[in-house]
Amino acid sequence: MKALLQRVSRASVSVDEDVVGKIGQGLVVFLGVGQGDSREDAIYLANKVVNLRIFADDASHFTLSALETSGDILVVSQFTLLADTRKGRRPSFTEAAPPDLAEELYEFFVEQVRTTGLKVETGLFQEHMLVEIHNDGPVTISLESKMRK
Secondary structure, eight states: OEEEEEEEEEEEEEETTEEEEEESSEEEEEEEOBTTOOHHHHHHHHHHHHHOOOEEOTTSOEEEOHHHHTOEEEEEEOGGGGOBOSSSSSOBOTTBOOHHHHHHHHHHHHHHHHTTTOOEEEOOTTSOOEEEEEEEEEEEEEEEGGGGO
């Protein structure tokens, strides 16, 4: 499972010109579910996302997490994070989980983040979405559940 985090001052996601998720200060999490990913991967990444210290304190150091700042979280499914671009010019997505499994683990990840009490918004799974991001910093961090070992 892969997550790309962007620290934002605000963000929203729209489907067919309708806003389906909107947050203030916090994190946008693009989440990709891969072949062989499990609930353990989702639990690990959800915990990492909410506890990662990428918010600045008064001295401008990265010492605070989304939990400590009561930051909002916007989770958007993005299978393209699993793209394999090693061969040719067209990405391969064979490492992405099939949609039924990906949706199940995506929803499980969202529920894990919601258990923290933070405001959590989402995009719509398997829909074409427009994501508006006001990246704060800019700060962008890549996480992978398989890298925990």
